Amino acid sequence: MINLLSNLKISVPDKIYIKDPESSKLGKRIVEHSILLIDEIGFDSFTFKKLGQKIGSNESSIYRYFESKHKLLLYLSSWYWAWIEYQLVFATHNVSNANEKLDKAIETITRTIAVDSNFSHINEVVLNRIIINENSKSYLTKEVDAENREGYFIIYKRLITRLSDMILSINPTYPYALSLASTIVESTLHQHFLKDHFKSITDCNDSISPYDFLSHLTQTTLK
C-alpha cells in the first residue's frame, strides 16, 4: 500500500488551489511545511508570511498557490480524507463478510497514525494531528454552503457515504446509516482530541482506543 501510494497521486478538487502545489518543488514545500508549521503554532496563528520565512520563500509566491490560508486548510483536509478513503477502499476490498468489512473500515478511520510513510513530502502523522485539531474550522464558516456547492467537501462526504453503504449492507433496515457513519468519523477525531486535552470525559487512553469504543458501538447498534 505504501509503495502503491508513492506512485499514486492523491487527488484534491482543483478549485481549492490556484496552482496545483503538486506541480512544482515550491508547491510541495508549501504543503510540507504548512503542515509542520500549523502543527507547531496552530492554524489561528499560522500566516503565509511565517510560512514564507520558514521555507525561505516569499509570501507573495505562496499566494500564487493558495488564495488564503483557509483554502490551504481545505486542501490539507481534502488530501487527508482522500488518503484515508484510499486506505479504506484498499483495506476492505475483497473482504466478502460484511461485518468484517465494516470493522476494517472503522479500524482504518479510527487508528492513530504512528509512522510517516516517508514516500511523499506529506507527513501523515503530523497531518493527522492537524485534522484532529483544525478540521472543524474548515467547514464551520459562513461560506460553507457556497464552498460546498463548489465541491470542496466531496471527498469527505464520499468517505461517509461509503461507510454508510457498508453499514446498510449489514443491516438494510437500519434507519440511521448516514448519521452513524458521520458520527463515527466525527467522534473519532473528537475522542482523539479528548484523550489529549480533556481526559476526564473520555474512556480512551493508552489501553482503550477510539476504535474499541466505536467498533463496539457500531456492532451493538446494528445487531
Add this chain to the structure above:
Amino acid sequence: MINLLSNLKISVPDKIYIKDPESSKLGKRIVEHSILLIDEIGFDSFTFKKLGQKIGSNESSIYRYFESKHKLLLYLSSWYWAWIEYQLVFATHNVSNANEKLDKAIETITRTIAVDSNFSHINEVVLNRIIINENSKSYLTKEVDAENREGYFIIYKRLITRLSDMILSINPTYPYALSLASTIVESTLHQHFLKDHFKSITDCNDSISPYDFLSHLTQTTLK
C-alpha cells in the same frame, strides 16, 4: 422551569470575564447583542468594534468586560451548557427509572430550541445556533490546556459526567460511558450542523431528529 430561570442566575466561571456582564445594563447589552451579531456575521468576522457600533457603545467599554472575543465565546459556551445542565437536572429529577431518566437527558440535550424563553436578555434559540456553528472553536486552540487548568470548561465537562453517570446506572459494566456521553453531546451539534449544510451525510431532517438517532443508538448499545 422558565419562571424559575428568570429568578436564577446561570453561573459562569468568573475567570472568563474581567467584569461580570450580568452586573450592569451595558454588560447585558454586550452579551445580548454579541449573540445576535455572531449569528448574523459569524464568529470569525465578529469584532468588538462592530459590536460597539451595533449597541451604540464604545469598543473600549466592551474590553472592560471581556479580554478578547475568544473569552466572550467561552462565556457564551459556558452559559449555554450551564443552561442545558440546569434543564437536564430539572427534567430528570425524581425520575426513578434509569432508562427513562437517561432518555429525558438525551432529549434535553438533543432538542432543537424553538422559542426564546423571553425571560432574560439571552435569546436561547439564537445561542443554540451559535453553539452548533462555533462551539468547537472555543476549545480547538493552542491554549486549551492552560484554559482548561483555569477551569473554563468545567460546566461542559460536568454535563458530560452527569450523562455518563446516568449511562452507568443503566449498565454499570459498560466500559465506554464517558466516551458515549461525550459522543452524544458532540454528535448532537454535528447532526444539527449536517442537516443545515451537508444533508447528504445525515439522516436527520424534518421528520427524523438527532434525538431519534441518538436515543436509538444509546438504547441499543446499552442493551
Add this chain to the structure above:
DNA sequence: TTGAAAATGATAGTAATACTATTATATTTG
C-alpha cells in the same frame, strides 16, 4: 544556445484587526 515565457522574489502599500493607553464625560452612590 538563446530568448521568450513562466515562476519566483522583493518591495510597497492598504484596510482591517486586536488590542492598549490616556483623557474626558457621565452616572451612581454614600
Add this chain to the structure above:
DNA sequence: CAAATATAATAGTATTACTATCATTTTCAA
C-alpha cells in the same frame, strides 16, 4: 454634593491578510 465608578472618545501600535508592481531567476522550446 462630592467622590468614586463607569462609560465614551480619541489616538496609537503591531500584526494580519491580502493586492499590485516590478525585478530577477529558471525553464524549456526552437
